[in-house]
Amino acid sequence: MSDTRTHNTEDYLRMYKQMVRIRAFEDNANQLYLSAKMPGLTHMYSGQEAVAVGICEALTDEDRITSTHRGHGHCVAKGAEFKAMFCELLGKAEGYCRGKGGSMHIADQSHGNLGANAIVGGSMGIATGAALSAKHLGQDFVTVCFFGDGATAQGLWYEVMNMAALWKLPVIYACENNGYSEYTKTEEIAAGSLTARAEAFGIEAFEVDGQDVLAVNDLTTQLVERCRKGEGPFFIELKTYRYHGHHVGDINRDYYRSKDEEAEWKTVRDPITNFGKWLEDEKILSADELVAINNEIKAEAEAAVEYALNAPYPDTSEVDMHVFAGVDHALDYLGGARG
Amino acid sequence: MTREITFSKAVNEAIAEEMRRDPTVFLIGEDVAEAGTPFKVLSGLVEEFGTDRVIDTPISEPGFMGMAVGAAMTESRPIVDLMFGDFIYLVMDQLCNQAAKTHYMSGGKLKVPLVLRTNMGATRRSAAQHSQSLQAIVAHIPGLKVAMPSSAYEAKGLLKTAIRDDNPVVIFEDKLMYQDKALVPEEEYLIPFGQANVKREGRDITLVATSSMVQVAEEAADALAKDGISAEIIDPRTIVPLDEETILNSVRKTSRAIVIDEGHQSYGVTAEIAARISEKAFYHLDAPVIRMGAMDVPVPFSPALEDLTVPTASGVADNARKICRGELLHAA
Numbered sequence: 209m210s211d212t213r214t215h216n217t218e219d220y221l222r223m224y225k226q227m228v229r230i231r232a233f234e235d236n237a238n239q240l241y242l243s244a245k246m247p248g249l250t251h252m253y254s255g256q257e258a259v260a261v262g263i264c265e266a267l268t269d270e271d272r273i274t275s276t277h278r279g280h281g282h283c284v285a286k287g288a289e290f291k292a293m294f295c296e297l298l299g300k301a302e303g304y305c306r307g308k309g310g311s312m313h314i315a316d317q318s319h320g321n322l323g324a325n326a327i328v329g330g331s332m333g334i335a336t337g338a339a340l341s342a343k344h345l346g347q348d349f350v351t352v353c354f355f356g357d358g359a360t361a362q363g364l365w366y367e368v369m370n371m372a373a374l375w376k377l378p379v380i381y382a383c384e385n386n387g388y389s390e391y392t393k394t395e396e397i398a399a400g401s402l403t404a405r406a407e408a409f410g411i412e413a414f415e416v417d418g419q420d421v422l423a424v425n426d427l428t429t430q431l432v433e434r435c436r437k438g439e440g441p442f443f444i445e446l447k448t449y450r451y452h453g454h455h456v457g458d459i460n461r462d463y464y465r466s467k468d469e470e471a472e473w474k475t476v477r478d479p480i481t482n483f484g485k486w487l488e489d490e491k492i493l494s495a496d497e498l499v500a501i502n503n504e505i506k507a508e509a510e511a512a513v514e515y516a517l518n519a520p521y522p523d524t525s526e527v528d529m530h531v532f533a534g535v536d537h538a539l540d541y542l543g544g545a546r547g
Numbered sequence: 548m549t550r551e552i553t554f555s556k557a558v559n560e561a562i563a564e565e566m567r568r569d570p571t572v573f574l575i576g577e578d579v580a581e582a583g584t585p586f587k588v589l590s591g592l593v594e595e596f597g598t599d600r601v602i603d604t605p606i607s608e609p610g611f612m613g614m615a616v617g618a619a620m621t622e623s624r625p626i627v628d629l630m631f632g633d634f635i636y637l638v639m640d641q642l643c644n645q646a647a648k649t650h651y652m653s654g655g656k657l658k659v660p661l662v663l664r665t666n667m668g669a670t671r672r673s674a675a676q677h678s679q680s681l682q683a684i685v686a687h688i689p690g691l692k693v694a695m696p697s698s699a700y701e702a703k704g705l706l707k708t709a710i711r712d713d714n715p716v717v718i719f720e721d722k723l724m725y726q727d728k729a730l731v732p733e734e735e736y737l738i739p740f741g742q743a744n745v746k747r748e749g750r751d752i753t754l755v756a757t758s759s760m761v762q763v764a765e766e767a768a769d770a771l772a773k774d775g776i777s778a779e780i781i782d783p784r785t786i787v788p789l790d791e792e793t794i795l796n797s798v799r800k801t802s803r804a805i806v807i808d809e810g811h812q813s814y815g816v817t818a819e820i821a822a823r824i825s826e827k828a829f830y831h832l833d834a835p836v837i838r839m840g841a842m843d844v845p846v847p848f849s850p851a852l853e854d855l856t857v858p859t860a861s862g863v864a865d866n867a868r869k870i871c872r873g874e875l876l877h878a879a
Binding site: 272274304305307308309323325327331335339370529543 | 617621623644654656692790
């Protein structure tokens, strides 16, 4: 754990709470899947909390992010509430996307989240375009593009990095290297080094321990500030670990990684446990206070699940709403396709 | 007051007027600035608006298409120039998975007001990868609007409407029509989407034609008039949304219809419009509805072959005469 003490107590407390909130959200989402109460499936963010929180705590509500299929953590870290998130996960009308997006498209748009994307690497253009928009409109917001190591194999990234570098756009490419590209070890899909790829475009690239929320936050804070001064874009590779499988249904995974490896990350390198210890060591919070926070958040998450389970589904009339902006019902608009 | 200007000039004027009106509008694409595109449609714009708003990109279609989506989601209004319609295949993920679905997937919270300008049209001896008319592929995707201007007048009015629309709009311009002239008002005007134009009134048969096929239909109608057959020509102007009512009203009157579009015939625009006529005006019909699209082959290079693949005025007139005489084009 980096020991910079550059923040005030309130900041540390919020970072800790946000990481615990992500873990609590995911534990409940996993239970909803295992108990067959959730439609479809979902990709767990557990283990990677320091990445989303370290980065998003360096951003304002005006700053934008693009998220991924493993996006619950980004969503929470960018300011979303549990109730509307669980409602979205369950396809309920009060969900952030009115139940039309679900786990893979969850986003609290009002806090600058431009959406979770179910196409691996699919948001790299969107994030870079948001940065172009900031420059074009003369606004000073910065955009962070979250993606996994698997997405570095998509050609789109190289196209948009080239343009971002040519035009000095305020975008930060944040690669969460959790070691696995779906069911395959990253070293089997990525030749050379990832940072070198960004550097080839003249983009400054950084590696950081993605389990250390303070290290992530300190680096991101500096880079966001530099982006606002027109010194972007930047690339960060965050070394982290995915506690669950590729998705909640990926349970028997011995064929691609060992239980020992998982156990080691969970016991030695857990971002929440380690930050909690640091907070204790620094006498910012006591052990009892940490437990109280954990319990309070756990209760809040469980209450939100209960709320979402009882919340209504969207009315069936919503099925052809929101196809086009400014059009109430698409089928009427499209020329009477209902006959 | 009207004056005669080219299709190309009409597009240029529409963009310039909207860029003057709205500072959030910008142009992005390959060789759009100093070069003004290979067709010179955008000449002069960079001189007026500068390179910050007329942005030359590397040859990275998925990249700049994706960036336009992100810019549109954050209060800009990009106009993407895709040099050839054939390159739509390169941008399919950004156009169909991202732009088209963002508003829906976000429950109406995020908007993507962008225009994708591209072209279509064969017989330019450009072979299979620079000649396709791919409007049906885009029209198939919920969330995208699709406009197909048939003259300079439509090109200007539809493009201005597209730029002001809060949704992704794809405009297909026939690249063989850029130098064609038409009367265009000097005053500002917009053409609303979903309003077909009754290009010519007639009694005996309805010719529904898109883009440059309107000219083909007009030529056919002139030939048919000499034989005493009165053809009505409907130009839908936008295929998404489609002004079904104007088409159906015409067919209810004439009882016969041929649908003409330069995209491939199978699973195409002609098939969709013909199906809607058959479903909704069946009991008004005196003959099967005929589709006339491009031949279901890749576009060949050789002029001797290429000219066989597109609908022609004489082909339309021949089919019209037959069905007006009560002959079946295909064995029953």
